[in-house]
Amino acid sequence: MADFFPVLRVLGALLTFFSLGMLLPCVVSWVQEDGLIHVWGISAGAAFVSGALLWAGLRKFKRELQPRHGIFLVSLTWVLLPFFASVPLMWALDDIGRPINFTHAYFEAVSGLTTTGATVLTKLDDLPLSINFWRTFLQWLGGMGILVLAVAILPLLGVGGSQLFKAEIAGPIKDSKLTPRVKETAKGLWGIYSTFSIACFLAYWVAGMTAMDALMHMFSTVSLGGLSSHDASFAHFNSGWLEMISVVFMLAASCNFALYFIALRKRSLRGFWRDPEMRATIIALVGGGLVVSAVLWSKGIYGPLESLRYGIFHTVSVASTTGYATTDYLKWPAFAPMLMLLLSGVATSAGSAGCGIKMVRVLILVKQTLREMTRLVHPRAVQPVTLGNMVVDNRVIFSVLAFMLVYGVTIIALSMLLVLTDLDPITAFSAVVASINCTGPGLGDIGPSSHFGVLTDFQVWVCTFAMVLGRLELLSLIALLTPSFWRK
Template sequence: MHYKVILRILGLLLMIFSITMLPPLAISYGYHDGTHMAFISGFTITLLTGFIIWSPVYRVREDLRTRDGFLITVLFWVVLGLFGAIPFMLSKDPGLSFVDAVFESLSGLTTTGATVMTGIDVLPESILFYRQQLQWLGGMGIIVLAVAILPMLGIGGMQLYRAETPGPVKDSKLTPRITETAKALWYIYLSLTIACALGYWIAGMTPFDAIGHSFSTVAIGGFSTHDASIGYFDSPLIEGVCTFFMVISAINFGLHFFAWRQRTFSHYFQDPEFKFYLIILFSIISLSAVVLTLTETYAPVESIRKAIFEVVSIATTTGFATADFAQWPVMLPFLLFVAAFAGGCAGSTGGGMKVIRVLLILKQGHREIKRLIHPNAVIPVKLGREPISDRILEAVWGFFSVYLIVFILMLIILLGTGLDQVTAWSAVGATLNNLGPGLGEVETHYGDLNSTAKWVLTFAMLLGRLEVFTLLVLFTPSFWKR
């Protein structure tokens, strides 16, 4: 383990992160909302800490190994969450406790969207902007941004990229060089954010709300500048813009890259994961609209409108709301919540287990049924026309098994803290899948939970954002052996 180069990178990344506190500082001065000292303090503490860590080892030049990449990735998300909490604690409004501030900070950075705060409408504008900005930075992962910068400082970034990127196939790159890959991803991400903000503005949002909501929409985050979320605007046009960009942002960014590079959209419909993703959304939307209509929860047209928005929001793990889906009739709340376990596509900003893993599990299950009938047959699992190696299938099943075990363990811990079954089950699912809203006591916010539960759920957010293995590998003795 190259601890000196790890410290050097960590210090650099902290100094880079300190710069992100300057935009909300400028907004604080612009709106005269009285929170400027919280951001000045946050900027100063983060910058100085990064400099103190970096300065003794700034001359170190060593190549990163895979284990170094895992440790840096986990360390940085933990440290980022801690330093990102500073403005929430030092600002008089909201003036959060340490556990609440870390919870809110990591919820933003992991694009979970779970909040401990109420009265969001009356928060200072700078705090509102800061929450949205945290989600935007976390959307593609600030590590991916860093690998575009660190090579210029003499540090390779492929190990960081492999540790950070979501999905079962982590070695694929859009361009031959990792720096170009990171830049390509961020150009696409930035372009979608600008287009989304313009769409919101044209649809009727104020510039402040449009920019803020574009941050959390493209990041599949779900934070809003209003307690009522997107329902605050009560606008079909705004909901349409939001739905479109949620769907787009939960698609593999590799497909967006090739659409931009080749000027074609045909490859989307040749991708098995994308087609399965659309099938999931269309099926659940159709069923939800029928149930809402038959139960007379809403009028027929309103049922379709609510079903489209809520299903897309929950299934992509965004977490925006125009209705309280937890109060919908019969099996719909459970159905929508379970859809979040599949989440977005691999290589997207969405959470969950990723659509491609669910698809591969189903295909593997189908193959096992065929093997019962034809025990001597060689039956490959294919995505489109391409056979999938057994190594990838084993990794998918391993991920699913560990995901389930972690879920059960955290559920038992939360039940031990005194939460009811519905609240505990949905809180773990909502944070592990980076969804945000849950059922029971966490329908709207997590502020009433005990501190132990909040720390457990904070850990769940990290597990979900880093896809379980990246974090759990640090707890194995073999990882630390030379």
């Protein structure tokens, strides 16, 4: 156990930083005078004290972390932070006479922090502003954490071939220690993230949202979260301009943030066109949107222009794992929502806040499969798998393939578990897919016009687990379950 003390020490530091974030809803509450300032203030204080105690109390356990410590750290973080995020949510809702249980509060917090953007709440328009602020802000905070997790921490651990995700933006550092490289990478990514955030906020504001709506929907957009402060989601605004702005920022936020940083530093856009993952992501999102538009038009759901507007907005929204909606797209031919949901599992790039398989893994898998096909016909052919100019090592390919397998088996196993609790198969399957890909809305009973509150508590917990699992690239959490993890 003492072996893991250094991990708890880092966790304490993270919690301390996290508690500072809780001061923002405090400010909102103070300005809006919604009577919840004590909730945010006391919760922030409690989180700060807990974090600081953990940090200070274990300060003598400062030590370099090994891979298994890293796995333990990220897993524990995604369990503990939602706890501290959910307590004020529960308290605030109780204060305004709309109590929810811990299951729902924890789900809502995990949904925010993982940028899933699924909700168990209704009548969002009637909620005090500080609550909606907290819900949406959690996504933005989560997005920050995920960017660093995906391209700086998981690659060091080699989870599911995530060596591929490594952001080379920190430049060559002779010292092989973890900390300086992660720090540099984090700074670069967060710079881009903040720039996008400001641009998105301004665009929404100028195009007609109130400042608070612009802020909250910016949180949901750049993090690909998708939570809204309105029950009608984006339909509340009924504005083609806002939808277009949203599409642009969702597309931008679905690509690898490290690419923007490199383009900025090199003052050249050539990196974009050379990056196969970026091309594939844009093609998948826009191409998928065109296919859905074509289906809507050919099946006579809308006229040509409306088909394009609805098709592109919803496909980019769902497939980028954001999950905004302006209509109940489950009323469309089933092919459309199913394609959108399937795309959400593959379309986003590594190094974005997107979730699921990630496009770079898909490219590896496709190339590896083609190689096997060639080998079948010409057994003696020798052909390396390449991505851009890089030759991909067999070791990485094995890792990606293992990820894919665990991904598939997990979806089937969790869906079957939900079916065993008498949930209908479509709802069960889509709930797991929408959770594990951090998409948000699913099919059946949990479509865009519904919410996860219709599920039983046990079913909600399964979805909560699936969200964390998806966020941690599955393997890191599952590795915790293997006996070899606990052997020194």
